[in-house]
Amino acid sequence: MLVVLDTNILISSQLNRRGNEEQILDFHRQGLFQIAVSEAIFQEYARVLNYPHLQARLRWSPEQLDGFLSDLRKLIVFTQVQEQELVSPDPHDDKFFHCAKAANADFLVSGDEHHVLPIAVYGTTRTISQKAFLEMISREYQRAA
Numbered sequence: 001m002l003v004v005l006d007t008n009i010l011i012s013s014q015l016n017r018r019g020n021e022e023q024i025l026d027f028h029r030q031g032l033f034q035i036a037v038s039e040a041i042f043q044e045y046a047r048v049l050n051y052p053h054l055q056a057r058l059r060w061s062p063e064q065l066d067g068f069l070s071d072l073r074k075l076i077v078f079t080q081v082q083e084q085e086l087v088s089p090d091p092h093d094d095k096f097f098h099c100a101k102a103a104n105a106d107f108l109v110s111g112d113e114h115h116v117l118p119i120a121v122y123g124t125t126r127t128i129s130q131k132a133f134l135e136m137i138s139r140e141y142q143r144a145a
Contacts, residue, residue: 001033002077004100006093006110007044009130014049014068015057020134024109027137028075032144036103038081040095045072079103087122090115100125109133 005024013021028035037045046069048054060068083098093115100108101123108127110116119127128136
């Protein structure tokens with residue numbers, strides 16, 4: 001299974017180590033799915049993790065942040081994106097849909113109820129909330145166990 005994670009999912013996974021988002025990444029680490037990322041998405045991950053208010057909460061040194069991003073690079077599937085179609089009411093969210101389409105991802109997981117989740121399907125990709133994705137992947141894990 002191939003999944004695109006909205007930035008809010010990745011950031012939340014680091015801010016709340018007991019939340020749904022961190023559990024999603026735990027399932028990723030266990031090999032239940034792969035994460036597809038475009039260069040634009042990766043750059044956004046890095047930019048947002050550098051926000052001063054997030055750094056104040058994370059308390060990461062520059063070396064820890066670099067290490068996290070370096071480790072993340074090794075765990076994701078980079079996808080080349082050519083698409084420039086307008087998809088979302090917020091053009092900044094289009095990169096997630098473009099990556100999902102280019103990667104032929106199964107799911108785009110997001111917490112954005114205003115601009116991402118209302119677009120339920122894009123190409124062959126289903127847009128899903130983190131809670132619904134976690135419930136689905138938990139069932140898959142239990143069946144496999």
